Every structure is written in C-alpha cells, then in structure tokens.
Amino acid sequence: MTNTSVAKWDVYEASLAGPAGGNPFLDVTLDGFFRQHGRVVRVPGFYDGGGVYKLRFMPDNEGEWSFSTRSNVAELDGKSGAFTVTPARPEVHGPVRVANKFHFAYADGTPYLSFGTTCYAWTHQPLAEQQKTLATLKKTRFNKIRMGVFPKDYPYNVNEPLHDVYQPGADGKLDFDRPNPESFRHFENQVKALGELGIEADIIIFHPYDRWGYCDMSEEQDYRYVAYLTARLAAYRNVWWALANEYDFLLDTKPLHQWERYFHIIEENDPYGHLRSIHNGDPAANYDHRKPWVTHVCIQNWDVKRTPEWRADYGKPVVNDEPEYEGNIIQCWGNISAGELTHRFWTTLMRGGYAGHGETYSHPQDLIWWAKGGELHGEAWKRIGFLRDLLEEDVTHGLEPIERATGFPWNRISGARDGDVTYIYFGEHQPVIWAAGLPQDDRRYAVDLIDTWNMTVTPAKIVPAPENHPTRHGAIVRPRRPDAAFAVELPGKPYLAIRVRPLD
C-alpha cells in the first residue's frame, strides 16, 4: 500500500505481491472492494507481470475510503488498506457522461462539447514521435482522440509496433493467453498524459487492420482481453470505450453476439460506467445504437446534414467520428479539403451532433497524423479549435437544432440553439439577407457575423425583416414575416454563420 491519499477522479493504485508461476493471467482471480460509508464498489484487479498484482480505483467522492481483496490465491486474498481522497485538482472535472439526452458533461456538471481527432496507432510509434504527438495536441483544441490498443497494418503503416500487446510464446508467435504488461503500461501512461492535457482517450478495442494475429484471437481470448483492458484502464477518468473501429469489417472473425458480450464484460467490470460505443465502416452498417449498453452513437458518415435523422433514430448523443478526413491520399475517405472538413464540423454541430477530425496528407516518410500522430500539416484543425472556443463562450445545455430539424428551411440551412443563444450556419448558401430562426420577440439582441474560414467575429448589420407576401395559395397574409422581428444583412458569400445573443 503505497499511496495514502489521492485526489478525487485521480487513480488510487494498490500493488500486491502474488504468484509469478504458471499463467497468472489465466489462473489467478483478484477483486478489490472499495468502501466509503455504506457504499461498496467492486474493482477487478489484474496481473502486471513479475509477481505484481494491482488494483486501480478512481474515487468519485472525497473523504476516507478503505478496501479489501478477494482472490483464489491465499497471498492476495483478504488484504486491505485505507486512503484519503482529497478535492479534485484544478482542471479535473471527472469522467464525461451523457447529459441532456443528446449531449455530454463532465461528472462535476461542466458541459463537454466533443471535438475529437484521430491517431489510430500513435502509441505504437517511436517514442520521439509520440512526444511530438503530445506537443501537437497541446497546441490544438481537440478534447478527444481515437486511438487503438493494437498496432495498425495498412498502407502507410508497415512499421513494427513499439511493443507487442501480447508476449511471445515458446514458438516465437504471440501467445494470446499472456498480455504484455509493458505494452499496457506504456499505453496507460499515454492515456494519463492525454488526461493531463484535458483530452479524452476514445480507446479502440478491436480493429480490422492487422498482420499480427489480433483479429484471429479466439472468442475466449477476446473476452479475457476485454476484461483485462477494463481492469487496467477503467480507473483513468478520461477513458471512453470504443469497441471497434469499423466493427462490420470484423464480422468474419467476430460475429455479432461476441460484440454484445464485449459490451457486457465492460459493463460488468467498469464500475465508473465510462462511455461506450462502436464505430461502423460501411455507412449502411451502423450498429444498432438503441441497444441499452450503448451510451452514445458513434458513426462514420459524410452526409452530415442527416445528423438529425441519427439523433431521432437512436435518441442518444451522435458523434460522427469520420465525416471523412482532410488530406490528399489516394484513399477516398482521406482526401477532402480543409474547407470541406470545416464545413462538415459546422454542419454537424449546428444539427445537434459532434464531429471528429483526422488528417491524411501524403508524406515522404508516411508520417500521417490519422494513424501515427506527429505533426499536423492541414488547415481544418485551427478552424475546429475556433468553433470550439466560440461555442464554449455560451455553452449551457448543448446545441439543439432549431425547430423541426428535418423540415423547411432547417433541412437545407443549419441552425441550432444553446439556451437563449441562436446560431445559424449557412454553409454553401450565401443569402444577402436572412430572417428565419431569428428572434420573434422584442428583446434586444447582439448579432454577430462569423466567417468560419477566416475565423472572424464581427457585428452583423440588422435590417428590417422583408415585407410579407403570401407564399402559397390560401396562405394568410400577416403584417410582417411571422418568423422574425428583424433580419440580418449578409455579404453574399458562402461559409458564414451568425450568432444571436440576448443583450438583457
């Protein structure tokens, strides 16, 4: 028992000495029972190699805690300890949860607007490259990153990983009954480093881009892997569980019932209830995110104006993690322009969803951000950071599409409200005047014109709403446009937005 105090939402870790012989990964069971007042939290332990067993616990309440252990091995059974939980450190808000049905918030109630990026295999690159990735992330405004436990085999990704995730067996091949603790320790350190940067680690548990055999582990090995991963990582507050990148491309070796069991194993072993989702490859192969073990929708789809459909289909927060990547490589999912990715972020946010970034510019050494991290070469990331900063100025509830998001005119123009602040994003539309969605009452408002590419916010010119004229046979002529008390004059170019805030 090394620690005697730990801050709320940090990791309390207990190490215990136990047997090193046989296969401890298979043979030894260990659970910790953490108690405060009448409350008991079961925490699965894990073998960390070299005869060392660990329990990790993320306390969510200040004060005195104690724990005891249960094991099928005498040396590990009936151990106990106690520690003090101090207030959370500054900038630590706890794990992210679903809030307001379609949105997220940290455990302390601070709203969380998800602005993610993607570096699938960054923890498997040379250490100097990993340092670069963290340095790059620090200057961006991303607050989530998608990253795989396993290394990646794919065009531009032919290097060997820093660590194998399993230990070699007697035949030199990986022994999928023996995880490699060194690999996991490294992975955890990087999850922790991300946490210190305020970045959620969206941990991809399975993916199809493999030459080492991870895709061909047996069903039982898969289940043990998921349980081991959960035992090691659940105590990190910034963990999200992404069951797969492109699960539908893995159905040949992992049929659907296994995916349900993976979810259940996490539910049974993650006492903190971290966010859980799963990501499709083919846009027609979305997982059924209505299933109760899925906390939010993870999706790959470029047709971002359909975001309100996905909200309606699943009734959960929608995170479109792959609305295609900014870049110029030969692969069709990795070569949209910076302007287009910026546009897809705005469109997604202004329809009540969240979008994910990735960058895939061709590089002479194949150092491409989307898989390896390193450096960013594009332009969208700055505009995405601008969007995050802008929205966080006023965030209260999260962005809800204006009125009937699938009806006129909000099926064509994107608009949303967060509390009493209204945003309208015109995208490829370029009206010289706009009224729909503007306030109908007589309060005073400040209206700003936002250039989403040039990242400027300037006061917009207010003009009277246009004269009314019936727009259909039988329509009633009202004395003024019924949908706004005023209109906004615009410069008649695309990719602009307006923001309307009440002045009093």
Place this chain on the structure above:
Amino acid sequence: MTNTSVAKWDVYEASLAGPAGGNPFLDVTLDGFFRQHGRVVRVPGFYDGGGVYKLRFMPDNEGEWSFSTRSNVAELDGKSGAFTVTPARPEVHGPVRVANKFHFAYADGTPYLSFGTTCYAWTHQPLAEQQKTLATLKKTRFNKIRMGVFPKDYPYNVNEPLHDVYQPGADGKLDFDRPNPESFRHFENQVKALGELGIEADIIIFHPYDRWGYCDMSEEQDYRYVAYLTARLAAYRNVWWALANEYDFLLDTKPLHQWERYFHIIEENDPYGHLRSIHNGDPAANYDHRKPWVTHVCIQNWDVKRTPEWRADYGKPVVNDEPEYEGNIIQCWGNISAGELTHRFWTTLMRGGYAGHGETYSHPQDLIWWAKGGELHGEAWKRIGFLRDLLEEDVTHGLEPIERATGFPWNRISGARDGDVTYIYFGEHQPVIWAAGLPQDDRRYAVDLIDTWNMTVTPAKIVPAPENHPTRHGAIVRPRRPDAAFAVELPGKPYLAIRVRPLD
C-alpha cells in the same frame, strides 16, 4: 385546309369553322383521325375562339397522310383533308423519349443529355422581357426549360400576367369554363420558339403559387383544362408534361386521385406519348414514380450523392430539377453559390442522373431568372454548358455509375462510364494520386484532367499504380493493385475530374 405539306415532327394544323355561340369549350366535341396506310392516329381537336376549331398533328413518318373528323356538331363532323410529310428539317430530331432505361434520346435515336433551366413564369412577363429570355437562352447550352402555364404569385412575383389563362366572366372574375385562346396561342408561340432553339419545354400544368384562383378550379374544370392543354400542345415535338411544380403543396385542393386522373387524361389525349412526370416540394414527398404512367423521375433534392438510390427506387431516368438554385435571396432553396451548383450538376451526372439549373440573384426590380427569365447574372450556367459540351463529345448510351454506385469508393467519389469512356469526378475530394475505376487492361488510353470551374481540359500525368498492401486482416496480397493498370497524378485541389478514353 391550309397546309398541303409539312416536315416530319413539325406541326400540321387544320382549321375548321364551327359554332361560336353557347360555350363551345363545353358543348362541342371534335376529334381528328389521321391515317397513313393502315395506321390511324386519333387527335383531339380544340376550340380556338371566334368560331374557329383546330386539329394539330405531329407526323412521325414521311409520305402521304389523310385525316377525317368526328364531332357532335354537324359543321365539324365528317370533314377530311390530305397532306404530304417531307423529311425532317435539319436539327429536328423529333420528341425526346426514354432510352436505355435511365436515359433519353430523340425519336431519331440521337442521344439527349438533359441540361435544363427554370423560368417559371417567363411567358407572363412583358414581351420585351420575353425576347430577352430567348436571347439569353440562345447563348446558353440549356436544352430544357421548366415553365408554367399559369402565372406566378410569390415574393418577387407580384406583377399581373401578360394574359389571363381564362376569360373573364360576367362578374369580372375568371370563368374557369372558358379558356382564353389568346393566352394559349402566346404560350404555344413561345414553346415553338424554344423548339427552334433546340430546347425542350417542360410544361408545368399546376403549381401552388396563385392569387387568381387557378388552384381552386373544380375537379371537373381541372380535367377539362388538362385535356384542352393536351389538345393544343401535344403536337409540338419539344413538349414534356410536368404535372406540377411541388404537387404536394397542392394536395389540400387537389387530392392524390386527381393527379392520377390528370396523368390518364394526358395519356388518352397525347397520341405521341410525350414524357410525363411530376415534381415534389418537400424532399420527403416524392411522388411514387414507379407508377406506370410516369415516364421519368422528377425530383427536388439537394442531397445529390443519393442519385443512385433514386435510380434504384424507381428504375427510370432521374431528373433532379431543383438541387437548389444559384443565387443570394433570403429563401433557403435559392441561395447556393455558383461553385456549389456546378458541383451538384457534376455529382448528379456522374451518378447517372440529370440536374436542373435555376438562378435567383436579388435584383432591384425583382427581375429574377428563375421566375421571370430575362438575363443571367451568375456563373454556374457557363460551367453547366461546358459539362454538356464535354459529355456530348463521347455520348453513346448515357452515363452509368461505375460498378456498385452505393458501395465503396463510389459512394464517396462520383464516377461513371458512357460506352468505353470513363469519367471520375472528385468534387470536394483532392487526392494527389488516383487509381480506382481506371482501366484494368493493357489497352492504350488518353487521360485528361478537367478543371470543372475553370473549364479546362489538359492531359493528365500517368504514373504507376501504388504498391499494393493488404488493407484488411485476411486480405490477399496481389502483385499490383487489382483495380487499375495505372494511376493518375493530380494537383491536390478540389473540383477536378478526369476523363479516360481508349486510344485504339
């Protein structure tokens, strides 16, 4: 009997004197029976005012023809005549038909790639403005125009029409039992003028933007109107029947069974079988174009990558007549950028459909092309003309999407073939190298790079297809990329296309 000869696919017109008293529109029936060899074609006649009745006939075969009449009025019954049909004039190819399931061709087999525009009420504007419209059309490459029989009441459209479509009754209101022949004669003259410019007249029979009462005609009056229109106009080779602009906004006064009857009245009275379709307002309210009386799909939808879905849904040519208009007005359907409309044309064509143009730039006198015609102020029309000219260089069958248009990568990138010519349109994608969809064989090809905005065609740089690498666990490594014999180097910017033609 004035004419004694007429060219194939021109209009043969016979005038007959008959009663002018009572209401000839209601009281008198007249049919012509046009004969050549054993063939008989029934042609409905119509009252043209002033005691004059007419039969119009478009012959589709050269040689001697004769006709006789049948009427419930003795003066018009049993009349007969004969005339000679000479070869079609140069540039006259006959009416447009469906060809190759998803495409169109003129009656003489010449392929017809539809590049339409929209001037809803141009024939109701002052005559000088109408002359401008025809002059503008002459310099564009549009070969179809959507235009209403009735005038339009709508924002920017508050002027009175040149002619009322019906005659005033004793109470000063329009008498919907008495069409105004002067109005129809003017309309026909403009249909004919369009024909001389090689432009199909996509005649909109009903629309909801009305203050004169046309939307509130009785069911019987509607049926008589459709029959009268058909009798007058069917003999013009360049007529298409568009039953409505936005029929779903008219369902309050014209329920669905009436629409079916309108179609049937046209079928019964148009002996030439001109193209028939009907256009929706709400994108979720497409008419069921599978119905056998619909010849092709007419649609309003901005989500143009879905074109292959509509082809699959209906199994007919898809004409997306409103993928939104280039412009800057307050209405959300009328303010996309020129670049965006050009992009939507390319995307639609490269997915096996046809698109329609409209222009809605704010104008101090409200002279807006989309409703009034006049002059064009935008930029898309030139790029659309460039696209038509480009495709007509090689047209044989019409553009068919490459392989599985809803599958990878053709759900993201747009590509199509016409005969042995391949086109790939990258749109918002900007790869620096591309291989998918390029030829797999060892023939020699000419490959051109097309800048869709700057309207340039230049030879593309051919490079070896990239080294193969398995892209998924269990994938077989082949010695070269299986999907192309070579690759194309590209400048890494959006809105480019390539064209691949065999050299021998």
